[in-house]
């Protein structure tokens with residue numbers, strides 16, 4: 001049985017059809033990279049999987065461990081083991097990094113998760129999650145919090161954005177730790193070196209998955225695309 | 239139980255540290271209703287207080303150059319359901335002196351209580367005063383609290399005040415603070431209030447940056463639920479060269495609560511600059527969704543966000 005099984009979903013915002021029959025299945029413990037140009041709907045896919053407000057497919061179903069989750073709220077999906085690291089993590093006034101990493105499990109030691117993302121616990125545990133954190137620091141803390149949740153499925157929306165070039169290995173380590181802890185990862189990224197570590201990859205184009213398989217192959221296909229802007233039909237590969 | 243014991247019991251329950259009364263190195267002043275129950279001064283601190291028909295009149299002085307290490311605890315309260323307490327305070331922090339006050343205002347059973355605080359504060363050159371005031375008004379909301387302060391801060395002086403009323407009901411609250419800042423002075427006024435039921439909250443804080451290079455910050459955090467209402471007025475005047483002021487007001491509303499923010503910035507010197515930001519609304523959706531993606535229920539998530547903002 002697949003862990004996540006997205007079956008033939010369509011999704012429309014206002015006039016724009018973002019997905020028209022998108023299907024994607026992920027095995028337990030699989031790291032699956034999603035590639036696609038800006039605006040193809042990668043973040044939208046993440047919100048549909050997490051169940052964010054007003055992100056309900058117009059048709060088609062999303063199954064998690066065999067159960068349809070279309071109607072479940074975010075926290076209900078989170079309780080099943082799904083979580084999401086947003087592309088732009090929010091700021092939270094008055095909440096310390098320590099509080100944030102132990103939201104549900106007060107007794108747990110948050111230090112190891114910070115170390116995992118290359119942040120020193122002494123310097124960061126008591127920092128407040130507000131504007132005073134830099135964008136990259138905030139991203140790292142978000143990743144640490146995702147590992148701490150021990151999810152079954154982690155959706156990571158561009159975990160590498162805002163992370164300096166020298167620290168890409170930190171992100172790769174986090175993905176490997178998630179996997180080692182038994183999580184599957186839906187990994188949205190624009191970077192080939194990150195996509196490369198996935199077990200499989202898929203390219204989204206024109207509201208569908210147009211290419212799926214070995215990450216190197218998909219990345220190659222993605223790079224050789226002929227269209228600058230998506231005009232349906234050119235992509236013969238499926 | 240003696241009145242003092244009873245007051246200190248509530249004091250402890252509302253987060254205060256009961257052991258401070260016994261400590262000789264910690265100054266304190268405790269009054270219940272119109273009665274002075276206990277007082278201790280330490281070196282360089284003068285407390286002159288008397289009981290009046292309606293409350294207490296006190297003169298507090300920190301002598302020149304004295305740095306008081308431990309916070310001075312002030313505790314005011316009414317333990318009965320009904321009553322009035324009018325505190326008139328005159329505080330003088332002399333040149334180069336430094337002190338921190340922690341005031342606890344406790345009205346656990348208030349059904350028909352009125353508490354008025356009327357403070358006149360003078361902070362001398364190079365002197366510093368920190369003033370935290372924590373209120374507990376009990377569960378009934380039958381109270382009217384009117385804290386009023388007029389503060390003058392001298393050259394290089396610093397004044398930090400922090401008002402908080404975040405547990406239990408508010409009742410009716412009418413804060414009215416006005417601060418004048420001298421040259422190089424630094425002013426920070428923070429207020430945090432959580433309103434419930436039919437609580438009525440009015441917060442008016444004014445900072446006049448009269449001295450060159452003076453600095454002012456007015457920060458207000460209000461959360462409201464049920465039918466509570468709040469109006470927050472933050473006034474900053476930039477009247478001198480290099481004066482910098484900021485007004486920052488955030489109000490979160492739930493249910494049918496009503497919030498209003500009125501930032502007034504007024505600059506009379508071309509080299510002064512005052513900015514303001516005000517955000518009023520329900521809980522931020524993205525914050526909520528993030529916490530829910532971490533497994534919190536919507537109710538738990540709102541609670542975490544509101545507590546964070548009031549922290």
Ligand SMILES: Nc1ncnc2c1ncn2[C@@H]1O[C@H](COP(=O)(O)OP(=O)(O)OP(=O)(O)O)[C@@H](O)[C@H]1O
Nearest residue numbers: 013014016018036037038039040041042043044045
């Ligand atoms: N509320 C909305 N109203 C109209 N269009 C929307 C709305 N939300 C998203 N879109 C559009 O849907 C498309 C998909 O957006 P999405 O954020 O999922 O793209 P993305 O693939 O994540 O892009 P990026 O690589 O830039 O992060 C975009 O064209 C976007 O403009």
Ligand SMILES: [Mg+2]
Nearest residue numbers: 042043044087
């Ligand atoms: Mg995106």
